Amino acid sequence: MFDAAVIGGGPAGLSAAVNLKLLAKSVLWFGSPHGSDKVEKSEKIANYPGLGLLSGAELNRRFREHAAAMALEPVDRMVTLIAQTDEGFQLLADNELYEAKSILLATGAVTAKGFEGEAEYLGRGVSYCATCDGFLYRGKTIAVHLGAARFEHEAAYLAGLAAKVYLFAGYRDCAVRGENIEMPDSPIVKVSGGLKANAVVLRDGREIPVDGLFCLRNAVAPASLVPGLALDGVHIAVDREMKTNLAGCYAAGDCTGRPYQIAKAVGEGNIAAHAMAAYLAERK
């Protein structure tokens, strides 16, 4: 069992992982090897003190280098469910189970609450993990929602299995192409069905029959991720120590609210790591 699990590879997650490691805690860090999509795509950053004016890509590179220099390698799996136990937390990531005494949610700003019906049909036609559940849809018709370019290879993988893929990209210039791939020009708003999901409804009113829907996003909405987590509006409610309402569960960065700023995220990750170390010391 790890001392701490950090969910999120952006500035808040990195800052927390770095500090937890320096505080001699065993850290399980979930994130993309590419760092933060959001930082990467920032054209210019002028307010990260000490680095002057630089591109987001440059800052993201520096963040990755910092992690690498400290031998911190993020586990590139998406955490889809976290359950509190007597000993701490169990985390489900791409169908693997992990355990940690404390957790930090650094999952970024929640830009989507999920589609109508999505939570209801999760596990019954809706999946968050292409490599876990893709085989179930061999030769079938599926819809795939891509939240970020980093999931394009998963969409390509699914297109290799399914007979037909309706692909919906939540960003510009999606590069996935294929003979069995169709990209409707209206986004998904709803999942519908009976006992199982059997169609996606688009904003323009069209209903497309599918056998399943894959939602490939950077993060699951926090309240779906951790049952019982208290929110403040769409953000995770935290105190000045970045504590949530659940003992041992902390949050940092954009998921705790505005301003959505890199320096704020880094600062909150730092605070959370110190609070988690204090929590672990008390818990012994």
Next chain:
Amino acid sequence: MFDAAVIGGGPAGLSAAVNLKLLAKSVLWFGSPHGSDKVEKSEKIANYPGLGLLSGAELNRRFREHAAAMALEPVDRMVTLIAQTDEGFQLLADNELYEAKSILLATGAVTAKGFEGEAEYLGRGVSYCATCDGFLYRGKTIAVHLGAARFEHEAAYLAGLAAKVYLFAGYRDCAVRGENIEMPDSPIVKVSGGLKANAVVLRDGREIPVDGLFCLRNAVAPASLVPGLALDGVHIAVDREMKTNLAGCYAAGDCTGRPYQIAKAVGEGNIAAHAMAAYLAERK
């Protein structure tokens, strides 16, 4: 009248000043041209994300360069009193009066509460400003407490005016020397006197008769600086937006509490700047 006054040249103050300027606010920034003494003296810093492992001196240099690149030049005066007015705040710094609609206290960790009797004799034998009050002690005997090396030139200036100086340095390797300078090996614990201060009492029990005491420190204790400011223990009480109990008055960095970390200070300065900009927008 400035939109915002930032008191403190360390990481929190820098972060706030940078953000306020980017948010198109007029900023009056008080700090040392040398940046942060505390950062400068850190041997190695490993947890400022994006910069890997570096010395405090190197990070402090980068902070100064960032400010310079944004044409942010700190006013090297010590703010000793702040009063709230109908329009905002009046700030007294080395006997100059400044005005701002909002203020940020980024004064660092309070390591000293001041000596016993210090607040009582302020203006009656106790001074915080060598260049303001030095002339009052021409040919007299004074005690000088130095909180940091950056005030050594002020001690030298006072030694040029006074007949005799008892010098007490709150740090190692004080470089000030002079024929009329004596450095007792026990620190000041108390200021005593009648209507005016007339002696300093040392920890070893000695009482040294003096005409005045200069306390040259990086910061005045927050509660002395801003009358009515609510504290939480020795720290300034703030909410998640870095708001204090006084409208328009914000705080960030070590003065708001632990962990005393650079990333935390930078993050809080960022949050405070955004909250101040929102406050200024509402106030119009």
